[in-house]
Amino acid sequence: MTMKLLLITAACFFLSALPAFGEEIKLPAGVSDEEALRLGEKMYREGILPSGEPMQAIVMGDIPVDGRMFTCDDCHQRSGLGSVEGTVITWPTNGKELYQPRRKTGAWRPPEGDAEKMNDRRNLPRYWQIEDARPAYTDRSLARVLLTGVDPAGRKLNPIMPLYLLGEEDMSILVHYLKNLSVEPAPGVDDSTIRFATVVAGNVAPEDRQAMLTTLQAHIDAHNSQSRHQERRSASGPFFKTEMYQAYRRLQLDVWELHGPEETWPAQLENYYAQEPVFALVGGLVAGSWRPVHEFCEQHKIPAIFPLTDFPVVAESDWYTLYFSKGLYQSGEAAARFLHAHERLADDAPVVVVFRENTESAALRRGFAESWRRFARPEPRYVSLGPDDRTTGEFWLDIARSHRPAVLLLWLGAEDLGGMDSLSGEEAVPKIFLSSEMLNYSFNSVPGNIREFAYLTYPRSLPETWDKRMLPVTRWLQARDIPVTNLEIQAKMYFLGWMLPGAIGYMRSEFFRDYFLEGFDMMTDQDYAIAVYPRLTFGAGQRYASKGCYIVRLTGGPDPRPVPLSDWVIH
């Protein structure tokens, strides 16, 4: 008991040192504002102290935590605007929210002008005009809540909020970071409008361009058609709906057309952005890789939502582009998963990849190879076809006899499958993998006598459900007199337009780009409005919404159809 009292006394004495902060923080000598933001970000996002050691904390009253397991942004999110998960509400920790009082009445603020004060619809009834839930934080009270879990109103926070054991200098850096987190709204938003752009780059087919732009614009028009009512509500709606109504903005869609060689695209993007900054990019269509746009968005921290590309940047840590899928990379990955987990291929079974050097096969090769490596399997052998090489029966027999493959990955187009039927006469016919995407989903090029050995990657909804799933999209397009020029593109943009209001609404009036992305992260998994994929799933930091790819086999006969051999997601 004596020991317990001693320890309590020690804790009290420790807390008494807090006045060292005063109301205003001072950073440690020699640490600039920029450096403090960088160090604070590392604490907030990675749980790492400026010394390189992990932060230490206690959660749920008695569980010691290594800060790397459980970072501030896990709950409060990168924006600092917080999250709601089931029964747990995580309050905002961004500077804008922390350093002003939290009203018990949500976003309602006492009217400022005389005219507003006279307006009954803008005022709370007297009995609701009660004290704040908490006063504004100061640097000192912010440090105290991080150390003790007691807020400036004297309330104890839920024990799920860790108590951080931070030294004075580390605390000053974290407080400085929080004070500056999500303070100024992002560019591209004003009092009336949120401005978006879509990128069209390179030699894109005119009908594809039209398919994307008309569908996106139809969604924007539908949203803006509510403006007259919404703006009236925003100006004179009742006090208890202030937060919802005043968040309303018209949407503006700019088209950023990029011309010339790919190397010039970054400068063109910079130029567009300098002329008229946008809040985010939506959709987008480029000939080839999306990388130049992806890198531009990472650099400027601009969200890019659902670009139409088979060649996204596949990166673990990049943040700002939300893709439909990993494109052809994902198909290569699915082939590897299927062979490893489903077929249980022997560890030493030889795998041979035949390909031509092009963007499609490069993505498939990389997807397969990286997964294969993760399974600790040996590198496949590669056979590259030159521009003048033609595939014949002899060529395939030579591959089969010289390499003795257990698996042949043919990342080739339909024109390169000639003579493949010669393989069917071999004593041991390898498993042959093809890409539906590279065959343009046209399967007659796969010879009938090798279909029983052939497996295809199939990264979209199966044909038996395709028409049914597309029906709402075609009806929606018809109702708006939009010609169907590329239904797959239109179905994807239909889905984007269907999701967009949810993510915009999630932000309320907190127009921060990270918060916008978090709106998508928090979305319910979708299997209804998306026609192209069986389902899309979301989660914090998940940047490829489609996680699956069927492996299918073809039926015989003149009109081969795919039959799934795997689940949508292969574990």
Add this chain to the structure above:
Amino acid sequence: MRTIRYSFFLPFFLPALFFLLAGQVEAAPKYKRSVEKYTVPDVTLVNQDGERVPLRSLLEGDKPVILDFIYGTCTTICPVLSIGFSHFQKQLGADAGNVRLVSISIDPDNDTPQVMKEYLARYNAREGWDFLSGKREDVIQVMKAFDAYVVNKMNHFPLTILHAPGSKHWIRITELLGSSDLMREYELLLKK
């Protein structure tokens, strides 16, 4: 700015808070607990090593089981549940292998063996803690069997389920637990 440096007191702070807060825990147990009967579905899931795991034999084996439902990119509830598991294993030390900890993914599309392995590594999981995923339909069946199903994973709730070998009963706790709470429940389970 005053120059008092309180880092001197840091070593005292943590134990002091332990005592302060432990006192509160003793005074008022604060979680919802019930005794339930569940039938484990006969499904095969996949663990963090890519191994197929028949769920029924895993959960109804010869070891006590503590089960939760989590996912790899969860923002709040799962990290706290997993920190609880991690600390529980640490407290048990050499005895950690005597109890089976099982986390079942409620986001099976994203939680591949690779994701699950990385997740467990982040929480310093020891032998005896498995993270399971699998076919979406199978996972939903398991969630429903344990009354843990939510349509939207963002609406999930903290749930810890304990089971003693051979028992027909399962202890269901629908709150986040502190370390002493989980240990007490485990000890109660062993006494039965």
